[in-house]
Amino acid sequence: MSEITTDETPVVRMVNITKHFPGVLANDQVDLTLHRGEVLALLGENGAGKSTLMNMLVGLYQADSGEIYVKGELADINSPQDSMALGIGMIHQEFMLVGNMSVAENIVLGMKDLPFVPPMAEIREKITELSKRYGLQVYPDKIIQDLSVGEQQRVEILKLLYRGADILILDEPTAVLTPGEARDLNEILKKMLAEGKSAIFITHKMDEVMEFSHTVQVLRRGKSVSVCPTKSIKRVQDLANMMVGRDVLFSLERGPYNPGEVKVEVKDLLALPVGGGKPVLDNISFSIRGGEIFGIAGVAGNGQQQLTEAITGLLKVNGGTIYLNGKDMTNKTPLQIIKTGVSHIPADRGRMGVVGDMSVGDNLSMKKYRTVELSAHNIIKRGLVRKFADRLIELFTIKTPNQDTSVKFLSGGNIQKTILAREIDSCGGILVAVYPSRGLDVGATEAVRQNLIKQRDKGCAVLLVSEELEELLMVADKIAVMFEGRIMDIIDAKDAKTEELGMLMAGVERRDI
Numbered sequence: 001m002s003e004i005t006t007d008e009t010p011v012v013r014m015v016n017i018t019k020h021f022p023g024v025l026a027n028d029q030v031d032l033t034l035h036r037g038e039v040l041a042l043l044g045e046n047g048a049g050k051s052t053l054m055n056m057l058v059g060l061y062q063a064d065s066g067e068i069y070v071k072g073e074l075a076d077i078n079s080p081q082d083s084m085a086l087g088i089g090m091i092h093q094e095f096m097l098v099g100n101m102s103v104a105e106n107i108v109l110g111m112k113d114l115p116f117v118p119p120m121a122e123i124r125e126k127i128t129e130l131s132k133r134y135g136l137q138v139y140p141d142k143i144i145q146d147l148s149v150g151e152q153q154r155v156e157i158l159k160l161l162y163r164g165a166d167i168l169i170l171d172e173p174t175a176v177l178t179p180g181e182a183r184d185l186n187e188i189l190k191k192m193l194a195e196g197k198s199a200i201f202i203t204h205k206m207d208e209v210m211e212f213s214h215t216v217q218v219l220r221r222g223k224s225v226s227v228c229p230t231k232s233i234k235r236v237q238d239l240a241n242m243m244v245g246r247d248v249l250f251s252l253e254r255g256p257y258n259p260g261e262v263k264v265e266v267k268d269l270l271a272l273p274v275g276g277g278k279p280v281l282d283n284i285s286f287s288i289r290g291g292e293i294f295g296i297a298g299v300a301g302n303g304q305q306q307l308t309e310a311i312t313g314l315l316k317v318n319g320g321t322i323y324l325n326g327k328d329m330t331n332k333t334p335l336q337i338i339k340t341g342v343s344h345i346p347a348d349r350g351r352m353g354v355v356g357d358m359s360v361g362d363n364l365s366m367k368k369y370r371t372v373e374l375s376a377h378n379i380i381k382r383g384l385v386r387k388f389a390d391r392l393i394e395l396f397t398i399k400t401p402n403q404d405t406s407v408k409f410l411s412g413g414n415i416q417k418t419i420l421a422r423e424i425d426s427c428g429g430i431l432v433a434v435y436p437s438r439g440l441d442v443g444a445t446e447a448v449r450q451n452l453i454k455q456r457d458k459g460c461a462v463l464l465v466s467e468e469l470e471e472l473l474m475v476a477d478k479i480a481v482m483f484e485g486r487i488m489d490i491i492d493a494k495d496a497k498t499e500e501l502g503m504l505m506a507g508v509e510r511r512d513i
């Protein structure tokens, strides 16, 4: 990590920034200073106000009060074009690309000084040159919607480089990436920083903070609570505690392993891709007992998603059987499967899972209205519903003004927590959780893991798909590794070793390890 000089005029100085949204004080008199060549890690729980602060720096929101100085001058930033003219560019938490346009068109879209008919040949050439220089593989003529998430993100980065940004804001750039893609992105960032660019980097991953940043700044409930050199941080735990404002547990409480009856039984499952080719699920067999967490490890894209879709009725299989709670549920509908007691936390929580216009409270209780917990003689008891919702809001630390707020006003991480809380709580014997802690802050991650274990201790069978071995080793009782649609092996978590799991994830057969 290169040294930075702090005696020059800072490239960015945000002074006393305050921003309200209806019912929320998103930023409360926040100061932030960024020097040339510096990487500032901006940390905080979901809903702490990080994206809001950065959105003001790129002109998407206006502060209620406070000033922004860029390279020493008081700046009046009213649009992304204004901030780009000052050399500031942002990669957003949700990508802002136009799906049905090409890579090249997206890169120049909205540029101010572009002629009416853009010189596409020239643009393509410059894109190719930049992508070589930074080792960013992109094809200018590909259409955005045909690209993977990782590829789309490379386009976003290229867009900033193309426009000559030297102050980069990265809002949780690795949250949506596979571990391999995240590593590639981090290499690209290092190249950009070596050229003297500065960056504000929002992430929940502590290893990235320690590896990349010079300075750490923590926001909590809209306030800046601490700024310190990364070098001065002795323990990652201290950072986590600073963000949450209490001690975060890094070891979880769990009852003894006490497996009961088989609740999920998958036999010789086969799923073929539409249009032919290698099976996406290739002869998969395993079973999960009550009181057991069955983890699935593997690099994303090796059939984990299809496996969980087959179990929850979203994907038809071509062969094999699925028994759930003792019943043959092979190729049944999602509704029939829910009725046998299966809860599902899908990977894609943006498109499925909540009704944006409904309140947080109603979203939390909608699966339970008809149960004795919330109604009597078929009449919903509003008082019980309110108490129930408040309990889940507290348990999962959902940041919302109150339970009557529409879900669509919550930050992304808090929408996720709402789904997790509802699904985990309503689990009727079988819980299928796909990347449940992806994109969540440390406090919420802890709550999610602890609650998965709680369901196990209550006798649920839990299927947990995760990309993080650390999470699987901490939470699961058994770990299966998937590679190219097959299960490479199933290991007792207490005997599992990271290196061994890593080899299996890469497709190395057990006899060769």
Ligand SMILES: Nc1ncnc2c1ncn2[C@@H]1O[C@H](COP(=O)(O)OP(=O)(O)O)[C@@H](O)[C@H]1O
Pocket (backbone or CB within 6 Å): 021, 022, 024, 025, 026, 044, 045, 046, 047, 048, 049, 050, 051, 052, 053, 399, 400, 409, 410, 411, 412, 413
């Ligand atoms: N456009 C908006 N309208 C209303 N409330 C918002 C809006 N954007 C953010 N908020 C609220 O402001 C707070 C901070 O959100 P955000 O900056 O997205 O947090 P972070 O990025 O740290 O997770 C949250 O309580 C969120 O619900």
Ligand SMILES: [Mg+2]
Pocket (backbone or CB within 6 Å): 047, 050, 051, 052, 093, 171, 411
């Ligand atoms: Mg955010």
